[in-house]
Amino acid sequence: MYSVFELFKIGIGPSSSHTVGPMRAARAFLQDLEKRPEWGGIESLTVELYGSLALTGRGHGTDKAILLGLEGEDPAEIDPDTIPERLERIRREGTLRLLGVREIPFSEAQHLVFHGDALLPRHSNGMRFTAGGPAPAVRFSRDFYSIGGGFILRAEDPDPGAGGSLPDAPYPYRSAAELLTLARRQGLSIPELVLANECSAQSVQSVEQGLDRLWRAFQSCVRRGLTSEGTLPGGLHVVRRAPRLYQKLQQNPSPDGFDIMDWVNAYALAVNEENAGGGRVVTAPTNGAAGIVPAVLHYYRFHVKGGDEAGVRRFLLAAGGICILYKINASISGAEMGCQGEVGVACSMAAAGLAAALGGNNAQIEHAAEIGMEHNLGLTCDPVGGLVQIPCIERNAIGAVKAINAQRLACGEDGEHRVSLDQVIQTMRQTGLDMQSQYKETSRGGLAVNVVEC
Ligand code: SF4
Known part of the structure; x- marks a missing residue:
C-alpha cells in the first residue's frame, strides 16, 4: 500500500x-x-x-x-x-x-x-x-x-x-469497492481504515504528528500566498491576485453574500501563486493542483461551524486514501492523463476529505469522491508558455469550489448512487489514454496555442 x-x-x-x-x-x-x-x-x-x-x-x-x-x-x-x-x-x-x-x-x-x-x-x-x-x-x-x-x-x-511504503498494511485495497467492503467488515470509517494502514509503519502519535505537520505546511503556504504581492516569474506577467482578494474580504466581508466562495478562491489562488513563484508547497496530489485540498481544508477549519483539528486529520486521511486509488488504477500525472489527473484528482480527494471531516458515512465519502472526478473528466492540460500559471492557478479555485459542491451533493443523499468511484476512475484512465498528446502537458494544444505569449 x-x-x-x-x-x-x-x-x-x-x-x-x-x-x-x-x-x-x-x-x-x-x-x-x-x-x-x-x-x-x-x-x-x-x-x-x-x-x-x-x-x-x-x-x-x-x-x-x-x-x-x-x-x-x-x-x-x-x-x-x-x-x-x-x-x-x-x-x-x-x-x-x-x-x-x-x-x-x-x-x-x-x-x-x-x-x-x-x-x-x-x-x-x-x-x-x-x-x-x-x-x-x-x-x-x-x-x-x-x-x-x-x-x-x-x-x-x-x-x-505494485509499489508503496506500507507492505504490512493490515487493510490493503486496490479498488473503492474493496475499500468499502473492508471498512464495512471491520466496522471502520474510511479515515480509520487508512489510519490503521499508516500505523503498520509507525505509531499513531507519529502518524498524527505527520498529519499535523502537513496541516501546518498548508497553512503556512496559504499565509504566504495571501500576503505576497507582485508579478509571477516566467514572462507571462501574471499578477498575483490572492493578496488583493484577501484585502477586499477583510475590508468588506460580504458585499453580495458570496464571501465564502471568495474565501475559498483566495485560499486556492494563494497556494497556486506561491507554487508558480517557486515557493514551498505540498503536493496534493501534485504541485499544479496543490491549491484545492488546502483551500477546502481552510474552508472546513475556519468557515464551517464545528470544524476542528480532529476533522482536519480525518480530511487528510480520507483524501489520501482516495488518492491511492487513482495512483494505482490510473495516474496522477498531467503528462499521462491531462489535467483530469491533477485538478480532477485533487477535486475528488478534497470532496472525499470534506465529507469525512463533516462526519459523512463511507458511502457518502466514496460518492463525494466520485462526483469530484466525474465532472472533471476530459479536462486537458495546456499550460500557456509551459508555465504552471494559466489555466492552472484559476483552475484550482474552480476545483476547490467544485469539491465543496460535490461534498454537498453527496452528503445530501444517503450514499446510494448510480456511478461508482471505480467506474469513474476507469473512465478517467481510458479518457487519458485516448487524449491526444498535445493536451497532456506539452503546451502544443489548447490554451497554450491560442493565448499569445508576450
Ligand atoms: S493545466 Fe496541466 S500543468 Fe496546469 S494544473 Fe492542470 S495538469 Fe497541472
Whole structure:
C-alpha cells in the first residue's frame, strides 16, 4: 500500500512532475553512482530530457531543479529563498558540486539537452543521466522517469502500481469497492481504515504528528500566498491576485453574500501563486493542483461551524486514501492523463476529505469522491508558455469550489448512487489514454496555442 505521506509531499514549486521529480531523480542518480567504483573517476555529466520534460521543462523549472538535485538538494529541505543565488553561482562559475562534494565543469548549453521530439519508453517525462571520466571505461548511465506527484522511477524498477511504503498494511485495497467492503467488515470509517494502514509503519502519535505537520505546511503556504504581492516569474506577467482578494474580504466581508466562495478562491489562488513563484508547497496530489485540498481544508477549519483539528486529520486521511486509488488504477500525472489527473484528482480527494471531516458515512465519502472526478473528466492540460500559471492557478479555485459542491451533493443523499468511484476512475484512465498528446502537458494544444505569449 502507498502511504498518505508519499502522496502529500512537502516540496517546492512550480511542478511536482517537472520540478520535484527531476530534482529527486538527479540526486538519486548521483547517490546510485556514489556507491560505485566509477564515482572516483567522474569528470563530466550530461543530462538529457525527453517528452513533456523537454517541451515544457524550462517553464516548469526543470533545468533549475536538475542542477540543484545534482548538487544534492532535496525538494523537501531546500530553502526556496536561497535558490536564485545558488543557480547564479553555478552558472557564473560553470561548475557543479556533485552532491555538494565533487566539483566538475558543467555548461548548461552543452550538458543539459532537451529532446522535445523524442520519448523514452516508459513515460513521457523521461531523463537520461550519463556520467563519464577521461578513460572510456569510466561511464555510468541511467534512465529515470518523473511519473507525477513527485514520484520517480528508475528504468529497471517494477510497475509503480505494485509499489508503496506500507507492505504490512493490515487493510490493503486496490479498488473503492474493496475499500468499502473492508471498512464495512471491520466496522471502520474510511479515515480509520487508512489510519490503521499508516500505523503498520509507525505509531499513531507519529502518524498524527505527520498529519499535523502537513496541516501546518498548508497553512503556512496559504499565509504566504495571501500576503505576497507582485508579478509571477516566467514572462507571462501574471499578477498575483490572492493578496488583493484577501484585502477586499477583510475590508468588506460580504458585499453580495458570496464571501465564502471568495474565501475559498483566495485560499486556492494563494497556494497556486506561491507554487508558480517557486515557493514551498505540498503536493496534493501534485504541485499544479496543490491549491484545492488546502483551500477546502481552510474552508472546513475556519468557515464551517464545528470544524476542528480532529476533522482536519480525518480530511487528510480520507483524501489520501482516495488518492491511492487513482495512483494505482490510473495516474496522477498531467503528462499521462491531462489535467483530469491533477485538478480532477485533487477535486475528488478534497470532496472525499470534506465529507469525512463533516462526519459523512463511507458511502457518502466514496460518492463525494466520485462526483469530484466525474465532472472533471476530459479536462486537458495546456499550460500557456509551459508555465504552471494559466489555466492552472484559476483552475484550482474552480476545483476547490467544485469539491465543496460535490461534498454537498453527496452528503445530501444517503450514499446510494448510480456511478461508482471505480467506474469513474476507469473512465478517467481510458479518457487519458485516448487524449491526444498535445493536451497532456506539452503546451502544443489548447490554451497554450491560442493565448499569445508576450
Ligand atoms: S493545466 Fe492542470 S495538469 Fe496541466 S500543468 Fe496546469 S494544473 Fe497541472
